[in-house]
Amino acid sequence: MTNTLSMKKIEHIGIAVNNIEDASIIYEKLFGEPAYKQEEVASEGLKTAFFRSGPNKIELLEATNPESPIAKFIAKKGEGIHHIAFDVEDIVLEIVRLKNEGFIILNETPKKGADNKLVVFLHPKSTNGVLIELCQEIR
Numbered sequence: 140m141t142n143t144l145s146m147k148k149i150e151h152i153g154i155a156v157n158n159i160e161d162a163s164i165i166y167e168k169l170f171g172e173p174a175y176k177q178e179e180v181a182s183e184g185l186k187t188a189f190f191r192s193g194p195n196k197i198e199l200l201e202a203t204n205p206e207s208p209i210a211k212f213i214a215k216k217g218e219g220i221h222h223i224a225f226d227v228e229d230i231v232l233e234i235v236r237l238k239n240e241g242f243i244i245l246n247e248t249p250k251k252g253a254d255n256k257l258v259v260f261l262h263p264k265s266t267n268g269v270l271i272e273l274c275q276e277i278r
Contacts, residue, residue: 145227145228145229145232145233146225146226146227146233146273147225147226147227147228148194148225148226149195149223149224149225149226150196150224150225150226150256150272150274151189151195151196151197151198151224151254151274152195152196152197152198152220152222152223152224153198153200153220153221153222153223153224153272154197154198154199154200154218154219154220154221155200155201155202155209155212155213155216155218155219155220155221156199156200156201156213156218157201157213157218158201159177159186159187159188159199159200159201162188162199162201162218163188163199166188166190166197166199167190169190170190170191170192172190172191174188174189174190174199175189175190175191176188176189176254177189178253178254179203180251180252180253181203182250182251183207183208183209183252184202184203184204184206184207184208184209184210185200185201185202185203185204185207185208185209186200186201186203187199187200187201187253187254189253189254198224198253198254200221209221221270222260222269222270222271222272223269223270223271223272224258224271224272224273224274225271225272225273225274226274226275226276227273227274227275228275229275230249230257230258230259230273230274230275231249233259233273234247234249234259234273237261241265242261242262242265242266243261243262243264243265244259244260244261244262245259245260245261245262246258246259246260247259249275251277252272252274254274255276255277256274256275256276256277257274257275257277258272258273258274258275259272259273260272260273261273
């Protein structure tokens with residue numbers, strides 16, 4: 140099989156937290172600096188805080204709505220790793236490619252996510268229990 144995927148790297152690891160301010164204190168101590176970016180994604184009912192460690196990024200996710208995916212995740216599984224995000228060149232082509240490979244795409248139309256990205260999620264049922272996010276920089 141020819142490797143035609145456009146996944147460039149792990150873009151970030153998302154961690155669901157009950158309280159982003161409390162969690163940020165922990166990650167500030169861990170990385171020795173504050174979050175480089177915080178924002179609210181009202182359409183998803185969440186707040187985010189991004190931290191860097193060298194070329195790697197961690198995204199903290201706090202629910203702002205009790206019906207949001209993050210609130211439901213924490214209610215079911217507790218705080219912890221929520222997803223792994225991959226940076227892609229062309230998110231639309233990746234959706235087609237991955238659908239053809241049998242992956243279950245949760246949102247077949249890319250939507251605006253945090254950190255100036257278009258995002259799509261793959262269902263954990265098709266990825267060995269891991270929620271995968273594809274991210275493409277909005278140009």
